Amino acid sequence: xxxxxxFDPETPNERLSSLFSLAERREFAAAMLGDVxxxxxxxxxxxxxxxxxxxxxxxxxxxxxxxxxVVDDRPLSEAVNAALADGLPAAVVMADLALATPDALAAxxxxxxxxxxxxxxxxxxxxxxxxxxxxxxxxxxxSFRDHVAAAERVGATVATVDxxxxxxxxxxxxxxxxxxxxxxxxxDQRAAAGRANGATAGSxxxxxLADAGVRVDVVGGEPTVVRxx
Amino acid sequence: xxxxxxFDPETPNERLSSLFSLAERREFAAAMLGDVxxxxxxxxxxxxxxxxxxxxxxxxxxxxxxxxxVVDDRPLSEAVNAALADGLPAAVVMADLALATPDALAAxxxxxxxxxxxxxxxxxxxxxxxxxxxxxxxxxxxSFRDHVAAAERVGATVATVDxxxxxxxxxxxxxxxxxxxxxxxxxDQRAAAGRANGATAGSxxxxxLADAGVRVDVVGGEPTVVRxx
Numbered sequence: 001x002x003x004x005x006x007f008d009p010e011t012p013n014e015r016l017s018s019l020f021s022l023a024e025r026r027e028f029a030a031a032m033l034g035d036v037x038x039x040x041x042x043x044x045x046x047x048x049x050x051x052x053x054x055x056x057x058x059x060x061x062x063x064x065x066x067x068x069x070v071v072d073d074r075p076l077s078e079a080v081n082a083a084l085a086d087g088l089p090a091a092v093v094m095a096d097l098a099l100a101t102p103d104a105l106a107a108x109x110x111x112x113x114x115x116x117x118x119x120x121x122x123x124x125x126x127x128x129x130x131x132x133x134x135x136x137x138x139x140x141x142x143s144f145r146d147h148v149a150a151a152e153r154v155g156a157t158v159a160t161v162d163x164x165x166x167x168x169x170x171x172x173x174x175x176x177x178x179x180x181x182x183x184x185x186x187x188d189q190r191a192a193a194g195r196a197n198g199a200t201a202g203s204x205x206x207x208x209l210a211d212a213g214v215r216v217d218v219v220g221g222e223p224t225v226v227r228x229x
Numbered sequence: 230x231x232x233x234x235x236f237d238p239e240t241p242n243e244r245l246s247s248l249f250s251l252a253e254r255r256e257f258a259a260a261m262l263g264d265v266x267x268x269x270x271x272x273x274x275x276x277x278x279x280x281x282x283x284x285x286x287x288x289x290x291x292x293x294x295x296x297x298x299v300v301d302d303r304p305l306s307e308a309v310n311a312a313l314a315d316g317l318p319a320a321v322v323m324a325d326l327a328l329a330t331p332d333a334l335a336a337x338x339x340x341x342x343x344x345x346x347x348x349x350x351x352x353x354x355x356x357x358x359x360x361x362x363x364x365x366x367x368x369x370x371x372s373f374r375d376h377v378a379a380a381e382r383v384g385a386t387v388a389t390v391d392x393x394x395x396x397x398x399x400x401x402x403x404x405x406x407x408x409x410x411x412x413x414x415x416x417d418q419r420a421a422a423g424r425a426n427g428a429t430a431g432s433x434x435x436x437x438l439a440d441a442g443v444r445v446d447v448v449g450g451e452p453t454v455v456r457x458x
Contacts, residue, residue, distance in 0.1 A: 104391055119393050121350075122403060123410045123445065123452040141447040145410055160414075162333055164348050167393040174351060181352045181374055185389075216352060218370040223352040 001109050001129070002090040003045040004083045005067075006076055007033055009058040013096070015172045019227065024212065027059045031204035032098045032170060034063035035190065038204075040093060042102030042193025043109060049095075050083050052076075063204070077138050089131040096170040097126055098179045098205040099186045102193040104165040113159030115151040118166040119144055126169050132156035170205075173225050179205055180216045180225065230338050230358070231319040232274040233312045234296075235305055236262055238287040242325070244401045248456065253441065256288045260433035261327045261399060263292035264419065267433075269322060271331030271422030272338055278324075279312050281305075292433070306367050318360040325399040326355055327408045327434040328415045331422040333394040342388030344380040347395040348373055355398050361385035399434075402454045408434055409445045409454065 011022070012029035020028060033049070040047040049069045055061045072079040084090055091109060093100070108118055108127055115135050120126035123142035130137075134154035138146055151158045165186065168178045183206030209215075213228035240251070241258035249257060262278070269276040276296045283300050284290045301308040313319055320338060322329070337347055337356055344364050349355035352371035359366075363383035367375055380387045394415065397407045412435030438444075442457035 101391075119411060121397075122406055140450065142410060142445055142452045145445075162330075162392050162394050164393050164396040165391050167396060168350075177351055181371060182348060216371055216374075221369065223371045 001045050002087060003040045003047045003109075004050050004080060004090055004092045005033070005036055005040070005047050005095050006050045006052070006080060006092070007055075007060065007095040008052045009055050009060045010053050013170065016170075016176065019173060019176065019214070019225070020212075028205065028208055028212075029096065030059035030063040031208040033060055033095045034065075034204040035187070036093060036095050036097055036100055037063070037065065037067055038190045038194060039097075039100040039102055039105050039186075042190055042196075043105035045091065045105065045109060047093075048083070050079055052079070077136075077140065080137050080139075084130055084135075084137070088133060089129060091127060091129045092137065093127045094120075094169050097166055097168065098170050099165040099168050099182050101165055101186050101189040103189065104161075104163045107163070108161045108166065111159050111161055114156035115147065116159045116161065117144060117147055118161050118163055120167055120169050121175075122171075124169065126166050176209070176214065177216060177223060177225050180209060180214065181223075183209070230274050231316060232269045232276045232338075233279050233309060233319055233321045234262070234265055234269070234276050234324050235279045235281070235309060235321070236284075236289065236324040237281045238284050238289045239282050242399065245399075245405065248402060248405065248443070248454070249441075257434065257437055257441075258325065259288035259292040260437040262289055262324045263294075263433040264416070265322060265324050265326055265329055266292070266294065266296055267419045267423055268326075268329040268331050268334050268415075271419055271425075272334035274320065274334065274338060276322075277312070279308055281308070306365075306369065309366050309368075313359055313364075313366070317362060318358060320356060320358045321366065322356045323349075323398050326395055326397065327399050328394040328397050328411050330394055330415050330418040332418065333390075333392045336392070337390045337395065340388050340390055343385035344376065345388045345390065346373060346376055347390050347392055349396055349398050350404075351400075353398065355395050405438070405443065406445060406452060406454050409438060409443065410452075412438070 013025045037047045047067045051071045114132035116129040118127040125143040217226045242254045266276045278296050278298045280300045343361035345358040347356040354372040446455045
């Protein structure tokens with residue numbers, strides 16, 4: 001399956017500005033992109049990076065490996081719909097699903113339905129498989145609800161997958177906490193799939209956080225993201 | 230399978246105080262409890278409510294149906310460990326998993342392993358199946374990580390299930406948003422399972438929110454919980 005992975009190399013993860021500098025956010029976003037691409041490959045998908053700007057001279061250039069890169073600076077939904085028009089079936093998987101594993105994505109790719117959705121927290125759509133040519137994405141607002149309605153409008157059947165791993169898109173500090181708790185386990189699964197495919201795969205996002213001194217501590221009884229100086 | 234459902238009838242969901250009065254929080258918590266019990270029954274489990282205080286004269290009294298209720302006012306982990314000592318295998322399922330469905334819980338109950346964990350957001354453990362007599366729960370801190378370590382210490386095998394539905398425990402407004410977006414779908418699945426079992430099942434938590442005028446609106450481009458006056 002074609003798997004389109006939209007990516008912003010310039011100003012990713014703006015809600016993590018309190019934790020990371022812009023240069024660090026670019027590195028972390030590239031590490032997550034590498035993890036997502038490894039998970040897609042491990043699930044048997046063919047990833048294509050849909051970049052909002054050229055990747056040259058950014059940390060993401062090394063993370064993409066042999067995946068083709070298309071640069072399209074239009075708004076996200078418009079660029080994704082143009083990519084979908086290049087050939088169906090296709091999936092769209094967000095680049096910040098740092099907990100994605102080959103198994104979780106394979107379940108998505110294999111689920112029957114004209115439109116198959118993976119829920120994101122906060123009403124979002126973290127991944128979607130599109131098999132109906134009339135369906136268009138719109139990531140504005142409560143996109144999960146809107147995508148169900150859009151599929152029904154064009155007579156497409158809708159299915160969902162139930163996945164915590166695909167439900168966590170890394171947006172704010174609470175999401176970083178989930179990556180810290182569950183990221184190593186996800187990396188192990190991607191690495192095992194990579195070895196089976198003859199590819200190498202590291203623990204990019206979890207490893208980057210560890211190198212940056214970011215960890216979970218219990219503060220006032222609550223799990224909290226802290227950063228060692 | 231025995232399924233222990235801990236429940237606080239007195240001061241539930243304190244982080245929702247900005248949205249609901251204490252009386253309302255008790256009603257909403259009771260509605261979620263009813264949903265969780267319906268999902269447990271739909272998955273073939275035998276629910277037992279582990280109440281931190283008597284349910285008489287609280288909205289939860291009507292929600293429990295024919296489930297036995299044990300009152301234990303000790304701290305959560307201590308009370309749960311006492312309940313587990315009454316007989317294994319047993320599951321512990323949090324009472325605020327308003328998106329739980331029979332399918333998601335059945336996958337948990339059926340997964341092999343001495344200790345089977347369902348991740349909660351923020352490092353939590355939203356549900357666990359225990360088949361090893363040496364395992365003890367401890368819900369303080371980063372409980373998911375601690376439960377994996379505790380299982381390994383007693384030589385128990387550990388497995389996990391990957392579920393968005395079991396990953397959302399209703400703690401704050403962001404969780405209420407997920408209930409608003411995905412709760413009706415979960416209620417439909419519980420109702421279908423209830424009809425198959427000859428039981429009646431309503432859409433308790435999602436219905437309660439609708440009756441209270443709580444809905445999702447898009448504010449400044451972001452999905453947001455709003456309450457009509």
